[in-house]
Amino acid sequence: MQKFTQHRGLVAPLDRANVDTDLIIPKQFLKSIKRTGFGPNLFDELRYLDEGYPGQDASKRPLNPDFVLNQSRYQGASVLLARRNFGCGSSREHAPWALEDFGFRAVIAPSFADIFYNNAFKNGILLITLDEATVDRLFQETEANEGYRLAIDLEAQTVTTPSGEIIRFEIDGFRKHCLLNGLDDIGLTLQEEGAIREFEQRHRQAQPWLFR
Template sequence: MEKFEKLTGIAAPLPLINVDTDMIIPKQFLKTIKRSGLGVNLFDEMRYDDDGKEIPDFVLNKPQYRETEILVAGDNFGCGSSREHAPWAIKDFGIRCVIAPSFADIFFNNCFKNGILPIALPQEQIDVLMKDAEKGSNARMIVDLENQTVTTSDGEVFSFEVDQFKKHCLLEGLDDIGLTMEKAAAIDTFEAQAANARPWV
C-alpha cells in the first residue's frame, strides 16, 4: 500500500449529504474483486447520462477537477452498504483524501485499509474548505498527516484528529497484509517451534 505522508493537491467540492456507497460505485460494478479499474465508474450515475456520455456539470467532469486528489463532501459520507469497492473506486480515480463532517463507520475504516485518509471536521471548517475547493485547479490544499493539519490555498490551517494506530499504518503504507508481514519472522519461529513440538500434526 502506498504511504500517505503529505498531500498537496486539487480539492473538488461535493456539497451533498448522505452520499451512499451505491452512489459512489453502483451495484453493477461489484462483480470484480480487483482493486483497479473502478475509478472510471466512480459516481457513475452522476457522471454519465443514459448513453454513457459525461454530464458536463458534474464536478469531476469539469476540466479543473479531473486531477482531483482531495474530495470535500457533506455529512454522513459513505453511508449505505459496506461494499469495499467504494474506497477502491475513490482511490483508483486518484482521490487520496476525503474531508467531511462525518462518515459511515464501515466506510471510514475501509478507507484506512485502502490508503485513503478520511478526515472529519466541524461543519464551519468544511464550509471554508468547500469555498476554497470551488476555486478550482488554481487552489491547492495541503493535507499533512504527520502534523494532522489541513491547509487551504490561502494558508488557513485546521487541525484534525486521527487514531494513532491508523495514522501509523497510513504513514508506513501498511494494510492488513502488510501488518501481518511485519510479524513474518515471529510467525516463522512459531511455526518451526510448533512443528518440532508436534511433528505428528
C-alpha cells in the first residue's frame, strides 16, 4: 500500500450528497479481475455523455462538459471535496481503486459510509471527516478561487487552507499508523498467528459444529 504522510493538492468539489459506489464506478466495470485501470471510468455516468463498457478507449468518448472533473480548472485535482454519506452502497473496492487510479489521494466530506471508509484506507486514500459547516465553507472557497489547493499533514492531523487557516481532523490510531507507514495488514495480523491459533482451538472446543 502506498504511504500517506503529507500531500498538497488541487481540490475538486463534488456537490452532491449520498454519492453511492454505483455512481463512483458502475457495475459493468466490476467484471475486471485486476486491481488497476479503473481511473478512466471513475464517475463514468456523470463524466461521459454515452454509456461506457469495459475495454473501451475512453479518450474517444464524449465528455459531459458540466461535470466538475471535466472542467479545465479542476484538471489534475488530487483532493476530492464531497458531501455527506460519501461512498454509500456496495462493498466494491473498485470504488477506491478507481479514485486512486484517477489520482485522488484524499477525500474530504462530512461523513462516509462504513464499508467504503475501510476500503479506502486499505488503498492509501486518506478520508477526512469534517463538520458540515467547515465542508460548506471549503466548497465556497474552492468554487470562488481557481487553483484552490489544500495541504494535508496526516502526522499532525491537519488540513491547511491557502490563507493559512489550520483545520484539525480526527483519525483512529491504527489507520493512521498503517497509512503513515504503508503497512500490509495481512503481514501485521500474521504476527499474531499464535493468538489466532489459540483462539481457534478454544472456539472449536466450545462450538465444534462451526468446524467440519
